[in-house]
Every structure is written in C-alpha cells, then in structure tokens.
Amino acid sequence: MTLRSSKRHKGRSHHSRNKQPTSAILTEEGIMIMPKSSSPYQYANRMTDKRSSTSIDNISRTSFQSNSDNNSIFETASLISCVTCLSDTDTMDRSETSTRDTSKDDLTGNAKVHYPSVNGQLPANTVIPYGRILDARYIVREPSHYCDATSSPSSPLASPINNITEKDDIGELECFQRKERKGNLLSRRNDSSSSLISSKLPSTKLVEVLFARPRRHDVVPKRVSLLIDYKPHPSPRIKEDDDLVEEILKRSYRNTRRNKSIFVIINPFGGKGKAKKLFMTKAKPLLLASRCSIEVVYTKYPGHAIEIVQEIDIDKYDTIACASGDGIPHEVINGLYRRPDHVKAFNKLAITEIPCGSGNAMSVSCHWTNNPSYSTLCLIKSVETKVDLMCCSQPSYVREHPKLSFLSQTYGLIAETDINTEFIRWMGPARFELGVAFNIIQKKRYPCEIYVKYAAKSKNELKTHYLEYKNKGSLEFQHITMNKHDEDRNNYNYDNGCETENEDEDEGEDEGGEKGNSSFFDLVNSSTDQITEEDFKIKYPLDEGVPCDWERLDPNIAGNLGIFYTGKMPYVAADTKFFPAALPSDGTMDMVITDARTSLTRMAPILLGLDKGSHVLQPEVLHSKILAYKIIPKLTSGLFSIDGEKFPLEPLQVEIMPRLCKTLLRNGRYVDTDFDSM
Numbered sequence: 254m255t256l257r258s259s260k261r262h263k264g265r266s267h268h269s270r271n272k273q274p275t276s277a278i279l280t281e282e283g284i285m286i287m288p289k290s291s292s293p294y295q296y297a298n299r300m301t302d303k304r305s306s307t308s309i310d311n312i313s314r315t316s317f318q319s320n321s322d323n324n325s326i327f328e329t330a331s332l333i334s335c336v337t338c339l340s341d342t343d344t345m346d347r348s349e350t351s352t353r354d355t356s357k358d359d360l361t362g363n364a365k366v367h368y369p370s371v372n373g374q375l376p377a378n379t380v381i382p383y384g385r386i387l388d389a390r391y392i393v394r395e396p397s398h399y400c401d402a403t404s405s406p407s408s409p410l411a412s413p414i415n416n417i418t419e420k421d422d423i424g425e426l427e428c429f430q431r432k433e434r435k436g437n438l439l440s441r442r443n444d445s446s447s448s449l450i451s452s453k454l455p456s457t458k459l460v461e462v463l464f465a466r467p468r469r470h471d472v473v474p475k476r477v478s479l480l481i482d483y484k485p486h487p488s489p490r491i492k493e494d495d496d497l498v499e500e501i502l503k504r505s506y507r508n509t510r511r512n513k514s515i516f517v518i519i520n521p522f523g524g525k526g527k528a529k530k531l532f533m534t535k536a537k538p539l540l541l542a543s544r545c546s547i548e549v550v551y552t553k554y555p556g557h558a559i560e561i562v563q564e565i566d567i568d569k570y571d572t573i574a575c576a577s578g579d580g581i582p583h584e585v586i587n588g589l590y591r592r593p594d595h596v597k598a599f600n601k602l603a604i605t606e607i608p609c610g611s612g613n614a615m616s617v618s619c620h621w622t623n624n625p626s627y628s629t630l631c632l633i634k635s636v637e638t639k640v641d642l643m644c645c646s647q648p649s650y651v652r653e654h655p656k657l658s659f660l661s662q663t664y665g666l667i668a669e670t671d672i673n674t675e676f677i678r679w680m681g682p683a684r685f686e687l688g689v690a691f692n693i694i695q696k697k698r699y700p701c702e703i704y705v706k707y708a709a710k711s712k713n714e715l716k717t718h719y720l721e722y723k724n725k726g727s728l729e730f731q732h733i734t735m736n737k738h739d740e741d742r743n744n745y746n747y748d749n750g751c752e753t754e755n756e757d758e759d760e761g762e763d764e765g766g767e768k769g770n771s772s773f774f775d776l777v778n779s780s781t782d783q784i785t786e787e788d789f790k791i792k793y794p795l796d797e798g799v800p801c802d803w804e805r806l807d808p809n810i811a812g813n814l815g816i817f818y819t820g821k822m823p824y825v826a827a828d829t830k831f832f833p834a835a836l837p838s839d840g841t842m843d844m845v846i847t848d849a850r851t852s853l854t855r856m857a858p859i860l861l862g863l864d865k866g867s868h869v870l871q872p873e874v875l876h877s878k879i880l881a882y883k884i885i886p887k888l889t890s891g892l893f894s895i896d897g898e899k900f901p902l903e904p905l906q907v908e909i910m911p912r913l914c915k916t917l918l919r920n921g922r923y924v925d926t927d928f929d930s931m
C-alpha cells in the first residue's frame with residue numbers, strides 16, 4: 254500500500270480543507286474507516302451482503318491490530334508501517350505537556366488539550382481497534398452559532414447522508430474544527446441544548462475519537478473526526494445502549510476501569526535519571542487523552558514513597574502508578590501495608606508501574622512491555638487483578654513490621670550483583686549482566702542453610718502445577734465476565750447487527766468490546782473478592798522456629814550456594830526471564846538455586862538461557878514451586894536483595910500471602926513465557 258502522497262499534506266488546515274468527514278462503522282474489532290464513495294449506510298448494507306458468504310475477519314483491510322498471539326502485540330502492528338508513514342505535523346499543545354517544577358501537580362483528564370488530528374489520513378478499511386481507543390465524544394453544534402456557509406442551520410440534519418455535498422462536508426468540518434479549537438464544544442452526551450451533526454439517518458453521528466497511534470517506537474494520542482453509522486441491535490432482548498459514544502467507550506474499556514483516578518509517583522533518580530521526562534512525554538499525554546485524572550508527586554530520597562503513600566487519601570484514587578523501576582512499587586506496597594487501614598487500601602488501590610527504571614520487571618511481566626508509552630496504554634486498558642505477595646521477616650525489623658515483596662528475594666551471586674553495581678547505574682540494564690558475569694568467573698560461594706515448604710518440588714511436579722494453574726486465574730476472570738454477558742450477546746456480534754461465523758472469545762478479550770463496564774466492577778469487587786485482616790496474618794512467625802514439615806535443602810548444595818533466587822513475576826529485568834513458570838495468583842513462589850561448583854562450561858548455557866527462561870531446564874539448576882522458606886546465611890558480610898532493594902545479611906523467612914495486592918495485568922495475566930512448550 255503506497256501512502257507516500259499523504260506525506261505532502263502538511264498541517265491540520267490543509268487536511269481539513271481537502272477532506273470530507275470520514276465515514277466509519279463499528280465492527281467487532283474496532284472502528285472501521287470506509288471508502289469515500291460509500292455512505293456508512295450503503296457500506297453497512299454491502300458488508301451485510303458480503304457477510305452472507307464471508308466473515309468480516311476475511312475482508313482485506315488495514316488495521317492497527319496486530320497478531321494477538323504475539324507478545325509484543327502493541328509494538329508490531331503491521332499496518333503501522335502504513336499509518337506511521339503519514340506525516341505527523343501536528344504537535345501537542347506544549348503548554349499542556351510542559352512540566353511544572355513543583356512536587357505536586359494536580360491534573361485532570363478534562364484539561365483542554367489539543368491532540369494532533371489525523372482527519373483524512375486514515376485509509377479506507379483501516380480499523381482503529383477498541384484496544385487503542387482512548388476516548389470518544391460527540392462533536393456538537395450550538396444552533397445559533399452554526400456556521401455552514403452553504404446551507405441553512407437545519408440543512409445538514411435534513412439531508413440524507415449520501416446527499417451531503419463535498420462542499421457541505423468541508424464546511425461542516427472546518428467549522429467544527431475551528432469551534433473545537435476555540436473551546437468546549439465537544440460533549441460526551443447528546444443534550445437538548447446542542448444538536449449532533451448527523452444525517453437524516455438517525456443512526457449517523459459525528460464523533461471525535463482519540464486513539465493511541467504508533468509513532469516511531471511509541472504510541473501517541475491522535476484524534477480523528479468520524480461520521481459513524483450505528484444502529485443498536487433491534488432485539489429487545491439485547492439491551493444495547495443507543496448512545497453511540499457510550500457504546501464505543503464500553504467496547505474500548507472492556508473489563509477495565511474508565512476515567513481512572515491515578516496517583517503518580519515519579520522517582521527522578523530511577524534508571525538513567527530520566528523518569529520525569531519519560532513520564533511527561535510518553536505517559537501523561539495518553540493518560541490525559543483517556544480522561545484519567547492524575548496527581549503527580551516526586552520522590553526526594555530513598556524510602557520517600559513509603560511515607561508518601563502512608564499519608565495519601567486513598568478515597569481519592571483507584572490506581573497508584575510508579576513512574577520508576579521496581580523500587581518504588583516495593584515502597585508503595587510497604588507504605589500501604591503500614592497504614593492502619595491497609596485492608597481498605599489493598600482492596601481499593603491497584604499498584605502499577607510505568608517503566609522508567611533500569612529493571613522494570615513489573616511492567617515487563619504485567620504490561621508485557623518495557624516501553625513507557627505502550628505500558629501506559631496497557632495501564633489504561635488493563636484488567637485489575639489480585640496477585641500474591643510474599644511476606645519477609647528478618648530479626649532486625651520483624652517486630653516493627655514485616656516487609657512485603659511483590660517481585661523477588663535473592664541471596665548470593667545475584668544479590669551481590671544487583672546491589673553492588675549501583676555505582677554503575679549510568680550504564681542502565683547492562684550493569685547487571687556485567688556484574689553477574691564478573692561474579693561467576695570469580696566462582697564465589699555463598700554458604701547457608703535453607704529450609705523449604707514445597708508446593709511442587711521436582712521439575713515434573715512443577716510442570717504439572719504450572720499447567721493446572723496457568724489458565725486458572727484468567728478462567729476465573731473470564732467466568733465472572735462471560736457468565737454475565739454471554740446471555741446478552743448470544744450469537745450477536747457488535748458489527749451493526751451482522752452475524753459472523755467467528756466468535757473467538759480469547760482474541761476478543763484483547764481488543765474487542767465488552768458491555769457492562771459497571772456490572773463487571775460490581776462482580777469483581779464483590780465481597781468474595783475482598784481481602785480481610787485475616788489475609789495479612791503470618792502463618793509461620795520467625796520466632797517459632799522451622800516447622801517440621803519444611804525440608805532442609807541438601808547441605809552440600811546449600812554450603813556451596815551460587816544463586817538463591819525466589820520470585821513471583823516471570824521477568825526480573827527486561828531481558829531476564831528468571832522465573833518462566835511464575836503465575837500471578839497460584840499461591841506459590843518460584844525458587845531457583847545453583848551450585849557455585851558448577852563448571853564454567855556448564856554455567857554458560859545456564860546464563861545464556863536467562864533471556865528465554867530455559868536455564869531452569871538445565872540439570873544443574875534446582876527449580877521448585879514453594880509456599881515458604883527460611884534461609885540462614887553463613888557469611889559475615891553480604892546482603893539480601895528484596896525486590897532489588899538492599900536488606901541485611903541475617904536469617905530471612907518468607908511465606909506466600911495469596912491474592913493480597915491488586916495490580917493491572919494485560920488481559921488479566923502475565924506475559925506469556927512459553928514455559929509450557931519448553
């Protein structure tokens with residue numbers, strides 16, 4: 254597809270002078286741009302005819318949607334080459350994206366931000382998937398100000414859509430774009446004081462859609478004005494809203510919370526020290542475009558996020574987003590834990606990450622990406638899911654309060670590397686690889702005693718456990734949502750009442766639409782899913798000794814320990830799939846152990862397998878699913894690393910705390926690790 258000519262279109266005004274309002278229809282996957290020659294009505298009829306022999310999925314088209322099997326679904330959309338080759342001449346209103354040098358910005362999604370328009374740039378048959386749609390609103394006119402030079406105020410409403418002349422269309426569009434720039438003429442609802450631009454066909458409405466469009470390595474918000482034909486399903490059994498914008502938003506925010514109220518914590522020190530800039534340029538525009546309200550604070554010193562979240566008014570927010578590495582989510586979880594109302598806090602708030610650090614394990618595992626803009630899109634669209642936490646106790650702090658860990662604990666080679674390479678933070682993620690290689694060559698040993706309560710000890714048992722639990726979380730989730738909505742859907746699909754042969758629920762989960770956003774939350778937040786104080790109770794207190802059903806790890810291995818690593822998320826850094834069998838809420842953590850006596854030639858395949866997760870298959874690597882453990886180090890100096898933070902070298906006891914913390918998981922699950930096919 255050659256779209257080079259479009260590059261000549263410089264600027265919004267040129268487009269608006271030469272482009273008619275683009276016609277579109279709602280399909281199962283998204284909003285489809287129609288050929289210019291067709292009216293939405295004609296086109297919809299044609300589609301109905303075609304569909305008697307062909308499913309919509311077989312129709313050749315350009316789409317923002319990429320292969321849903323691909324882990325990097327957002328990153329690799331093939332159309333993108335088509336769409337991104339078009340010029341991006343418009344820029345965001347700079348005043349809205351500039352950073353304020355205060356520690357606290359109060360920003361709401363209702364701020365008047367002008368997003369670059371792509372009117373006239375989207376080729377026919379392009380589908381804007383619901384998964385990319387951030388917002389939609391009617392373009393309204395005020396009767397007394399209507400400024401179509403060629404027709405009376407009532408003429409657009411009086412003319413059938415296929416009779417609107419190009420001149421009329423241009424007049425309408427220019428007029429409304431001017432008004433739109435001037436002020437608040439966009440409205441979510443069709444109210445009595447303003448009229449929607451529509452044809453005589455009551456089902457055709459002019460709507461502005463904000464969506465995330467790929468540009469270079471990112472997604473950025475864009476807007477497009479579309480004349481959309483939409484007819485709710487005629488059957489009274491299917492309670493479909495005849496409010497088009499509401500219907501678009503329902504489909505676009507399927508199973509996720511709309512208009513999130515987000516408390517953003519930026520660690521300006523995270524990663525290479527660019528967290529603030531990354532958030533302001535890559536994340537904030539998308540959050541505002543999707544009408545999230547955001548409040549931003551900056552951490553000023555280590556541990557500051559713990560104090561911040563102890564003070565916040567949790568009633569004001571539903572999400573805490575950490576624009577940082579994994580250190581800030583760790584602090585946030587522990588800060589909330591220290592609150593007297595921690596049960597309410599954990600029930601209310603989802604804790605998530607916008608990757609601005611060096612490891613960003615949470616974003617890679619939960620949002621399936623290490624890119625701040627794609628991760629933000631995921632944050633906007635993800636499913637609130639309860640995940641297990643790990644409760645850590647050591648003598649020096651346990652009396653005050655144990656520590657919660659969402660990611661990992663490690664002792665030995667990895668711990669030393671993680672913490673002791675802080676001084677080369679400027680290197681970014683490479684600092685870690687360099688450190689590991691250096692320590693392995695030195696063949697350092699980390700003697701200790703380890704006691705474990707196993708859930709699945711052998712690799713075979715672990716595989717069985719994994720296969721049993723892998724789909725359990727998402728199945729439970731699907732069960733909740735599908736039961737409710739299947740009765741409404743039956744075989745009806747959203748494409749203007751046309752039936753299709755393909756009803757793939759799993760794919761639909763990613764990009765498709767779902768009705769009943771509010772009822773979804775009623776179900777998910779029902780009392781059965783709420784945690785109580787009982788869930789925070791420690792089963793194995795540190796001072797009660799090792800329970801008799803815990804097994805002691807072979808002293809030969811423990812005495813020559815190389816790596817001891819326990820974790821709850823598959824990725825511990827962007828390119829390190831250390832726990833390929835980790836699952837969000839299977840009630841276990843994964844344990845990986847290596848022996849420092851392993852030869853360098855055998856260590857090589859282990860280290861080389863870290864990116865794919867195949868290291869756990871090597872015979873020298875112990876890999877188990879466990880419920881609790883105690884590790885007693887036998888060295889006089891050293892450290893533990895918990896979620897990448899430094900902890901003292903003293904006995905550490907850890908137990909799983911199931912489904913304690915709400916986070917945002919893309920499609921309700923961790924990124925696929927391919928562990929089942931290993």
Ligand SMILES: Nc1ncnc2c1ncn2[C@@H]1O[C@H](COP(=O)(O)OP(=O)(O)OP(=O)(O)O)[C@@H](O)[C@H]1O
Pocket residue numbers: 520521522523524525552553554555556557576577578579580581584609610611612613614897898
């Ligand atoms: N203003 C600050 N100055 C110095 N350190 C800070 C500041 N704010 C937070 N910190 C500390 O910075 C540490 C690292 O933060 P963070 O996890 O965000 O980045 P990172 O270490 O680069 O990423 P990752 O943990 O994913 O490797 C945390 O321990 C946190 O307490």
